[in-house]
Amino acid sequence: MKRMGKRSVSSVLTVVLNVAWYWLAIGTAITILLLLGGANVGLRIDFDGPNVDVGSNAAMSIPVLVEVDRAAYRVAASTLGIGDAQLRDLRGALTFPPRKGPLFAVNLAVIIGSFALILWVVGQLRALLRTFRDGRPFVPANAARIRRIAWAVILGELARSAVIYFENYYAATHFSAVGLSFEVRPHLNVFAIVNGLIILVLAEVFQEGTRLDEDRSLTI
Amino acid sequence: MAIRVKLDHLLLDRRLTLTELAERVGITLANLSVLKTNKARAIRLSTLDALCRELKCQPGDLLEWTGDEVKTRTEPSERV
Numbered sequence: 001m002k003r004m005g006k007r008s009v010s011s012v013l014t015v016v017l018n019v020a021w022y023w024l025a026i027g028t029a030i031t032i033l034l035l036l037g038g039a040n041v042g043l044r045i046d047f048d049g050p051n052v053d054v055g056s057n058a059a060m061s062i063p064v065l066v067e068v069d070r071a072a073y074r075v076a077a078s079t080l081g082i083g084d085a086q087l088r089d090l091r092g093a094l095t096f097p098p099r100k101g102p103l104f105a106v107n108l109a110v111i112i113g114s115f116a117l118i119l120w121v122v123g124q125l126r127a128l129l130r131t132f133r134d135g136r137p138f139v140p141a142n143a144a145r146i147r148r149i150a151w152a153v154i155l156g157e158l159a160r161s162a163v164i165y166f167e168n169y170y171a172a173t174h175f176s177a178v179g180l181s182f183e184v185r186p187h188l189n190v191f192a193i194v195n196g197l198i199i200l201v202l203a204e205v206f207q208e209g210t211r212l213d214e215d216r217s218l219t220i
Numbered sequence: 221m222a223i224r225v226k227l228d229h230l231l232l233d234r235r236l237t238l239t240e241l242a243e244r245v246g247i248t249l250a251n252l253s254v255l256k257t258n259k260a261r262a263i264r265l266s267t268l269d270a271l272c273r274e275l276k277c278q279p280g281d282l283l284e285w286t287g288d289e290v291k292t293r294t295e296p297s298e299r300v
Contacts, residue, residue: 214261215261218259219262219264220260
């Protein structure tokens with residue numbers, strides 16, 4: 001299957017992104033309407049991303065890092081002759097019934113902001129893939145689109161890391177559990193930052209490609 | 221760019237239209253217009269060859285450099 005032009009991988013991806021964009025936009029609109037309508041909504045923020053719960057079983061969820069008290073929880077494997085193993089670097093989601101308040105407001109802002117950012121990035125990708133589908137990859141606007149996507153990836157990861165840190169801090173200062181302690185540590189995905197930088201380099205390659213394509217088209 | 225393509229004069233002298241020249245040279249009318257209006261970034265030698273063949277001229281008759289004149293340097297003994 002060819003990569004560009006009609007009936008290519010770019011065409012298929014354009015359709016997929018169109019569907020994703022509309023699905024996200026409708027989901028965001030419904031979430032806002034439900035909130036304004038006073039529905040029971042739970043805002044879940046996990047390590048992998050945000051989500052929304054609706055209904056009587058809706059729950060709030062915040063990401064947590066957990067240290068286990070070795071005295072309270074002994075882990076052993078007698079068949080292997082291991083008497084004292086240790087659970088470390090546990091991470092999970094702390095769920096509880098929704099409570100309107102500062103945490104709800106912050107999580108709501110994070111979720112709406114995340115959805116808006118994802119919608120915007122998918123919009124940039126849609127515009128990019130449309131030009132690939134039309135067989136015109138080196139239009140001047142594409143370098144700018146790729147650059148914007150790169151910055152969205154980098155800044156999005158920094159924001160995600162900051163949100164996770166805040167949520168960990170909230171859990172550590174408000175919740176307690178027997179035999180467990182909630183840790184607060186930075187959680188930056190360096191690979192996401194590196195990916196963003198690679199995409200920035202790709203933007204410069206597209207810029208150069210646009211210049212060369214323009215030169216070629218004006219060579220008679 | 222300081223290089224000008226002098227197609228207008230040559231077309232007038234040879235009593236040719238742009239369309240006729242484009243057909244004879246084998247490039248599109250749009251591309252020949254780009255050349256005539258000095259919007260081109262570069263010209264292929266094959267295109268220049270075809271134009272000179274059809275217009276029966278030299279490359280120097282087609283292309284003119286209109287940049288600033290090069291100033292000559294005087295020797296110290298010649299300065300006034």
